[in-house]
Amino acid sequence: MRSLTENTTDNAKHLVKKRARREGSKWTRSGCLTCKKRRKRCDETKPSCQACARLGLDCGGYGSMWAEPLNPSADVFQTAPAKRRRVSLSPNLSASSPVTPLDQYSPGSTVSTGVSTIPSTPSDYDSIGAYTPQTESSNETDGQLLDLTDRAMVVSKPCGTLSHLSNLETHYLQYHMEKGSKLLANLESAENPLRSLIIPRALSSPLLMKALCAMSAMHFANRSYDSLSAQTTAANYYIRTMSGLRSGLSRCPVGAFPSESILAVALLCKYEIVRGSVKQWAVHLNALEKLIISRGGFSTFDQETAEFLWGLFMYSHNVARVTNRKQIVNCLSDGETFTLTRLDIYIGYTEDIIKLCPRISDLPQLTHDPVSLALEIQTIDTLLHTWTHTSTTYTIPKGTTQASLHRLRMVAECFRDAAYIYLHSTLDRMTQSYTTLISRTKQEAVHSCLERIATFPLDEHCEYSALTFPLFITGCETHDPDARDLVIRSLTKLEINFGIGNVKRAKELLAFLWRGQSMHWLDVLEGLNWNLNLA
Incomplete structure (x- = not known):
């Protein structure tokens, strides 16, 4: 009986070892992109590996993992169950999660991923x-701190000047x-x-x-x-x-x-x-x-x-x-301060327009002096009315295409529309009407902004990422269902293409605003206790 038990144990151990060997050869970080994603060993045959050809798969070649836009559902990290985790997190709202009711938000819990x-x-x-x-020490590596030692990074082994990086x-x-x-x-x-x-x-x-x-x-x-x-x-x-x-x-x-x-x-x-x-x-x-x-x-x-x-x-x-x-x-x-001479990667052609935002924001402070208030409104309106993208001359960075400059100019026009809308929205909260001092009505600015945005493909050209502010302020000031649908669809495209979280916050705020009673969007922000940044 003892001999039979020992033989059974030996056979089991042999089976485990044999099965482990049959699970695949050791995976390496080199190889084609398809094998990297599958975490399979690649024979590295050029121009396409034989492993992919044998399985009827499209070989991704040997370029960069990021050469093409990352599929949002791509499972780049194939992870083993974590043995321990030293950082406790509250996961962020997923990109597809429904908007949470207003009463579920609190200053301490709002979209915290950190x-x-x-x-x-x-x-x-x-x-x-x-x-x-x-537990952090100077000798502890990034992988050890987060227990990521088993994670496969889709990068080549550091060499040369990068050898000091993890x-x-x-x-x-x-x-x-x-x-x-x-x-x-x-x-x-x-x-x-x-x-x-x-x-x-x-x-x-x-x-x-x-x-x-x-x-x-x-x-x-x-x-x-x-x-x-x-x-x-x-x-x-x-x-x-x-x-x-x-x-x-x-x-x-x-x-x-x-x-x-x-x-x-x-x-x-x-x-x-x-x-x-x-x-x-x-x-x-x-x-x-x-x-x-x-x-x-x-x-x-x-x-x-x-x-x-x-x-x-x-x-x-x-x-x-x-x-x-x-x-x-x-x-x-x-x-x-500083004076920009080169076309900036954030501001583009909107410098003169965004500098008016604080002046519009400060208009309620002049309500005690109607004359000064009217003069400031007229000054802002004149600056917006006479603005062109050539108002300020910039040096164009090397490698900037004419198509990029065209998109920047179109985005700047949307910012001017948005500034008009914001000006009207600010004056709407005042007891006395000053809208007759503005050369463009709110409805005209909303229509112009949405009509222009409807012509944009809103693809991954980064100039479009600046449209969060125009889309948000337009969505706040329109009651037309079709216009609201265009705003949400456009913001969703920005969210997917550029991966900037404040776009999701803008969409959530618009959902609260449209679903609730007739409230000004600034009052909704105060109710949520949100310091929203649309940059």
Whole structure:
């Protein structure tokens, strides 16, 4: 009996070993794209591998994983069950999830994909240590911290100047370089600073690399239906960036903050907008402004860095004033600002228009002085009426196509329509009517904006990603079912094509507005306690 038992055990062990060998050869990170996605070994035959030919599959070739747009349902990460997880997250709303009723939203729970405890004021940059994983050490790799050692990254093995990066960093750096940087700007060119400026600086700055990976991972998660693993990675890099900022800034004398630290804060602003934050982006935007002021203004940076920071700050700050009248205050003096000479990747031809948004937002402060109010309305109307895309001359970045410039001009026209709509919407809340002072009616501006947008294909050309603000304000001020349907369909295209979370927040707010009683959209925002950013 004992011998029979031993033989049975030996046979079982032999069967397990044999089965393990038959499950497939060791998978490698090289090979064609099809084998990478299937996590199968590739024989690497050129131009197409024999493994794909034998199975009747289309060989994807040996190019970049991001050469073509990532299918939102593509299962890039084939993961084994996690043994442990050191970062606790609340998953974000999925791209297809229904809009939650108003009473289910709260300031603390709104669309949070990051850690549950996040600094809420700029001064909390000095107390961020409480949010850093206690088990993190300088010798611990990215994969160990998040228990991602078994995950297969679709990147080549780091070599040369990239050998100091982890596989995870290399993966998200490659994604940013080949895909993310082209979708997170409103103008693509050979001189896109998200590549030409940020990547070289990040390769020599671990702090900036972490901020870049946080933004890249969050964008990847949005483009792959909120992949939980990518969200977890993004949250981890966010925490580590904040910890690094706290440590680095505490050691710097006032006025000597390094450019890389300030660029990292700028990327955290983008991270929050990509995430769809309705709170935290304002913390980083205010911190960015204060750090620049403490350093002495934009003149203390090199030209390329100053252009990037000023474009991002001015665009985010001015557009944010549309929906955040109380939270956003400009502290920069005229001597600390910057003048754009190159066509900016965020602003395009809209600079003169978006600068009017704070002036429109401040109109209610003049209600005690009807004469000054009427004069300001007439001035704004004149500036909008006489604006053309040639009002300001810019240097065109190398590699910018005429088709891109045409799309930028069309988008800028939509911004002018949106500014007219916003002007009317602001005056509608006043007891006395001033709409007769405006040369264009609200209905004319709404019709013009939607008619122009209906002609756009709204594909992955990044210029269209700037249309969130015009679509949102138009949706707020139209009651026509067909017009509302066009707005939602257009926003959905932007959400899918560009993976920026604030588009989803705009859609949710419109759903609340249209479903509820007759309320002004600013009142709905206040009821939700949302600080929405439409940048």
